[in-house]
Amino acid sequence: MSELAAPTAKRLEKPSWRDSRLIVGVILVLASAALGARLVATADNRTPYYVAVENLVAGDRVTASTFRPVEVALADGMGGYLRADAPIPQGKLITRDLQAGELVPSSALGEPGEVDVQRVTVRTDAVATAGLDRGQRVDVYVTTDDATPGSGDEASAGTTRLLDGVAVVGVHASEGGFGAAARTSVQLYVPAAEVQAVVEAVDHDAKITLVPVSGGGVASGADDA
Incomplete structure (x- = not known):
């Protein structure tokens, strides 16, 4: 019986730079490094x-x-x-x-x-100012009722819109009373040309009503000095 030929061990060879697998591996490594560098650069581009x-x-x-x-x-x-x-x-x-x-x-x-605005403080019903906050825009209505019957001044009484879309600077705590009788101080940014009219309304104890402007925004409630 003839003897079987013994297998010959194959020597391992060093990979050549011509090896396609080596080339693909190097390309993948370079691509990953380039992508990582790009991501880092983008993250730092702030x-x-x-x-x-x-x-x-x-x-x-x-x-x-x-x-x-x-x-x-x-x-x-x-x-x-x-x-x-x-x-x-x-x-x-x-x-x-x-x-x-x-x-x-x-x-x-x-x-x-x-x-050209100045800060003016007005007093109004606490109920009417519920939800009103700094930064909101409001229309200012003034109601006067100081005409004396028979004096011919009745036409001066009534409600008028005094200001359009002025900014609320701050809303302060109510002053005495309960419900509709409670009064709240509201600070407004008033155009300089209209300050006198607002001050006169306040001094004559006219009723002042603030009506929020649609889309006027609501702020954080903080007040700066």
């Missing part, structure tokens, strides 16, 4: 910008606590916002309403005098 800490209305003065910085990545062509790599421009005035957390457009800041 810039610090300022956002409003609370709801702001035109006429608010900028203080050190008005804005806070956030890191955001804006799309191309979305510049024009206030960058947070510079100090907060204290002393500037807000020229348009801003919502809490909203990026601050550079165009929303102006110099004192660009927004």
Whole structure:
């Protein structure tokens, strides 16, 4: 009987750079590294910008606590916002309403005098101001009833809309009374040209009613000094 031939051990050879599997592996490694570097670069492509800490209305003065910085990545062509790599421009005035957390457009800041409003406090029914808050826009109605019968001044009595869409700066605690008898102090930003008319209505104890403007917004309720 003839003997079976013993198998010959095959020597392992070092892979050659011509090996297709090696080439594919190198390509995959390079592609993964490039993709990872791109993702890291995209994640780091953020810039610090300022956002409003609370709801702001035109006429608010900028203080050190008005804005806070956030890191955001804006799309191309979305510049024009206030960058947070510079100090907060204290002393500037807000020229348009801003919502809490909203990026601050550079165009929303102006110099004192660009927004010609003054703070005026009025008193109104607590029930009528339920739900009213800082930053909301309201129409101001004044009802007078100071005519003396037979004096010929009856035509001066009645209700008129004194102001359109003024901003609420703050709503303060009710003052005495219960229900409809309770009074609440509301601070408004009033155009300078209308301040005298509002003060006269307050001094003559006219009834003042604030009617929220549809879509006027509701703010956080905080008040700045």
